[in-house]
Amino acid sequence: MSQHTLLLHAMNLGLLTLLFFVVGMIKPKWALFFMKKPTRWIVMAITTVSVMIVMTMYGEGNRQAKLAAKHAKPAAASAAPVPVPIPEAVPVPVPGADKGVPKNTAATAPKK
Numbered sequence: 324m325s326q327h328t329l330l331l332h333a334m335n336l337g338l339l340t341l342l343f344f345v346v347g348m349i350k351p352k353w354a355l356f357f358m359k360k361p362t363r364w365i366v367m368a369i370t371t372v373s374v375m376i377v378m379t380m381y382g383e384g385n386r387q388a389k390l391a392a393k394h395a396k397p398a399a400a401s402a403a404p405v406p407v408p409i410p411e412a413v414p415v416p417v418p419g420a421d422k423g424v425p426k427n428t429a430a431t432a433p434k435k
Contacts, residue, residue, distance in 0.1 A: 329384030333377050340373040 347354035347366030355361035 327384070327388060329380055329387060333380035333384055336373070336380065337377040340370060340377055343373070344370040 343354055344366065347361075347370070348363055351361040351363055351366055354366055358365070
């Protein structure tokens with residue numbers, strides 16, 4: 324589960340709570356369609372409990388995100404910078420150019 328999932332769900336539930344409150348205050352029968360005699364007091368009580376749930380979810384989501392950021396491993400490049408050597412030019416042997424170069428007889432002599 325992602326660390327920001329709880330924050331996302333808290334915001335979604337908060338929007339639904341706000342929508343429920345507005346609709347319930349205008350027409351309680353729409354918000355509480357399953358009741359015979361819905362009142363605005365019931366809408367207010369459900370909204371209060373829902374707001375408490377949303378605030379708790381949001382606070383826990385923030386706390387978990389801070390803990391995850393605190394315990395995150397640092398990037399390898401920023402933790403220990405390693406000096407990179409500068410490449411040097413290496414002479415490339417050219418075929419046929421070794422005629423004028425004296426040979427090292429000690430290194431090329433066959434061992435007995």
